[in-house]
Amino acid sequence: MDTLQQLSSGLDTVWVVLTAAMILLMEGGFALLEAGFVRQKNAVSIIMKVFVDISFGALIFYFVGFGLMYGKDAGGFIGTSGFFMGGDLTHINLNISHETYWLFQCAFVIAVISIVSGAVAERINFRAYILYTIAMTGLIYPIAGHWVWSVGGWLGKLGMVDFAGSAVIHALGGFAALAAAMIIGPRIGKFSADGSANIVPPSNLPLASVGAFILWFGWFGFNSGSTLSATNSSIGHIAVTTMLSAAAGSATCILFTMLRYRKSDPPMVINGALAGLVGITAGCAFVSDVAAILIGAVCGIAMVYATEILEAKQIDDPVGAFPVHGVSGSIGTIAVGLFAQPDAVREGTAGLFYGGGFSLLGIQALGLVTVCLWGYIMTWASLKLIQKVAALRVSRDEELVGLDVGTHGVPAYSQEDGFIDLQHLKKN
Template structure:
């Protein structure tokens, strides 16, 4: 066996393994969101995650991958690779195109899962399927092409987004903001005077386990983006990922103790996730100290963003926009500040952040890319939801929302015992009447 074959084999194993780690994050999303929402809507969370995985994978295979990574047309869109057929020779990697598709498929599934939490407890299941098709087949692939594909216009300008603070998290976060704004708050979330009512999470231990699974999967998310098992930066990427997550959580613990006189568990959970989101763009290119600072800033900013949304009457049950939209934005811009030239050499040319003598060039490109990707996600989601609403209501009926989506839409509660069977059947009969 020659060295090239051995390298290809090792890289294939690495990429498939990390793709599986990213896919496991869907279990984290499911537990996190099910724990944050009320018990009567836990099954609906699980069903949306299954839509993400099933429809998301198929649509990305049919045409999403082609639009994202096919041969470039004017820096805007891909044109080959539909059904993973046609000319993909411009993708020159040590792994096969099938292996690369699998890894990227795990990414696209994560994007739609971000939006899922923002519309929890009131979105029509049929409408969610249609939106999943739009996100995985059009919105995300085109934005991804601009940054990550061979020939994408933002990539040519020099935008750096190693594992997706902008392409995945800012895009998903601002899409979630648009979706939450259109669909409106849950019944009873806001009082008549506009003040926010507390909707207690159903199961915080469950949510915390979900966060831990997401944290675990993030090592695949970030380190796997090397696409090589022998890349010397894997260890550094894992360390910055760990430090940012720890810093985000620690900052939230201390900050909520000061602000609320108690350490707020949901905020702490989201604080660690915010740190993970923030480091995703620059995990390979910033120092350990910068990673700690990025995580802390993201964790605290997430708290303020959560409060801001509530002050504007926007209901985001799991904090999708504060965690992903805000932290993704901070992380993308942070690359323009903290990128070290000796660490960026691996992307083809050396980049220097503002604090390392690079001036405002990289920061300006990062800001432009962030703005474009965020506006694209927000605007296209707004258009998609408005269009879907013409075909099928994006929101469930008032009765369905009050009884809970588990029984009202899916016909089964999340938690039941054999002795509850008769009562369940009577509840379903009463609802149908």
């Protein structure tokens, strides 16, 4: 390897490791966001689930997930090598090592399971959550990712485009979250006998907002890092479209909720920024700045309506996982088929509004529906199987006292002269 090639490889390695670390820091954002949105008595349970996401997610993806996702292709549907980072990986032809690439993809898989975590907050059984984490990181996400991102994946060969994961990560995770929320049911007291929704006040909105800011920061690694190259000329453009879409999502929610509710709704504004980030993830490298603003604005409004629809259907999603990730991820995936600039995706292609016709749009729609159905159905099936060996939901008493004390034996915030009878907890 000559000196110039060594320098290029070294720069790319530093860039990918750095952006992988930024994505991993997003777990701190998820932890703060969800802990701020749920009630105080369940804050520790959020933190514990994030540790499950990181620890079990990384190990299972190393053992199984990476091989299924990026291993040597078998019929366009599954990988057959790369388990424990061994076997034939020569088809992954990058300017970085396979271990570096694994690290970056590992950060992605941890983000996927964290999406589902919020939708089942305050009532899922901890053991069942560990088992589902294994299913998502070892099977559900890797196979969907293989279809789109691997060498030989059938959706990728058709021409589906998802630069950093609006479909593969966010729509998949969002529809998985929807299935999980439907199966596990709403929190006690969330809905009245007449079907109306009761407000469950967030415990700490400043904490949630800090979590959103950390996620916003990490998203620059999420999107720009997907170039896998420190010298890629599109990094700046990707960062700008990411920023503009998030700002548009947040600004739109500020104005829209002022008109709709007579007050600017803080949780909606927080989720509006995240919706804009999710929406731009698929097309951040391929759409113009103006298109990015439009995508973010549409995602922000759609997120508000989706949240209202869920409550009307009596589906309890405490942090808005489906409206933010499922709905916005779907919009962002379709937006590529509408707004992709000529030759930005590949030579000879463009979105519908740039004279490319319906070809790319149709492929995006097919891929989106496939990935969403896969996430929803496989989550439903996984949780039904898990239910045979572990309760999906905590007991009524545990839910009422809070998962922090009921499941983990410790509150998030200690009170002066307060004591917990751990022996009593263990007996019950």
